[in-house]
Amino acid sequence: MTTTTPAGTPTALERLADALDSAEFTTALVTGTGRRPVLTVASRRTRAAEDIYADGWFWWSWAERIAPADDPVTAAHLITAMLRATPPTAPPPAHLARRRPAAPGLDEIVLSAPDGYELCRSQEHQAPGTPAAVIVTFGQLGTTWAEALWPDAHGRSLPMCGPCWQATRQAAENHRSNLAIHDTTGPPPPDT
Numbered sequence: 001m002t003t004t005t006p007a008g009t010p011t012a013l014e015r016l017a018d019a020l021d022s023a024e025f026t027t028a029l030v031t032g033t034g035r036r037p038v039l040t041v042a043s044r045r046t047r048a049a050e051d052i053y054a055d056g057w058f059w060w061s062w063a064e065r066i067a068p069a070d071d072p073v074t075a076a077h078l079i080t081a082m083l084r085a086t087p088p089t090a091p092p093p094a095h096l097a098r099r100r101p102a103a104p105g106l107d108e109i110v111l112s113a114p115d116g117y118e119l120c121r122s123q124e125h126q127a128p129g130t131p132a133a134v135i136v137t138f139g140q141l142g143t144t145w146a147e148a149l150w151p152d153a154h155g156r157s158l159p160m161c162g163p164c165w166q167a168t169r170q171a172a173e174n175h176r177s178n179l180a181i182h183d184t185t186g187p188p189p190p191d192t
């Protein structure tokens with residue numbers, strides 16, 4: 001364990017591992033000094049795999065919230081749905097790479113205004129069609145892969161609603177003390 005890892009993080013990931021169907025998925029929890037705890041979930045059938053992180057929420061590796069960290073059953077349900085839908089060699093989702101309004105550096109995040117009718121990317125907000133309040137473009141958060149926060153978000157942009165951005169900002173600030181957020185949207189995004 002490291003001083004930058006909140007107590008209880010491995011416990012949340014352990015409970016998530018328990019909530020996943022072991023007949024369908026293998027899970028591997030990796031913890032240790034100097035690295036962020038990560039649960040790798042892999043489909044036994046398709047070999048599709050994703051790395052899951054926990055910090056207040058369960059997170060995909062590309063900085064998208066899955067479910068609150070105290071709700072591993074819901075997270076397991078959503079992870080199951082995602083991995084069942086993912087072909088074994090799927091490229092990164094197109095939306096992640098489609099736009100780069102800026103090139104943030106180490107421990108930098110750039111905010112830009114959504115253009116028109118963009119929707120929040122989170123699974124829970126896609127169905128109801130929650131509008132995005134901000135486009136969040138991630139620089140590299142953390143200097144090494146092992147300590148990186150959301151390694152698959154590096155260099156990519158995600159549309160987020162106000163609550164999703166606030167949760168993302170909170171987690172990023174928890175882990176990257178030098179975090180710089182460059183807001184190019186003009187007025188601050190609304191909270192809802």
Ligand SMILES: [Zn+2]
Pocket residue numbers: 120121122125130160161162163164165
């Ligand atoms: Zn959202």
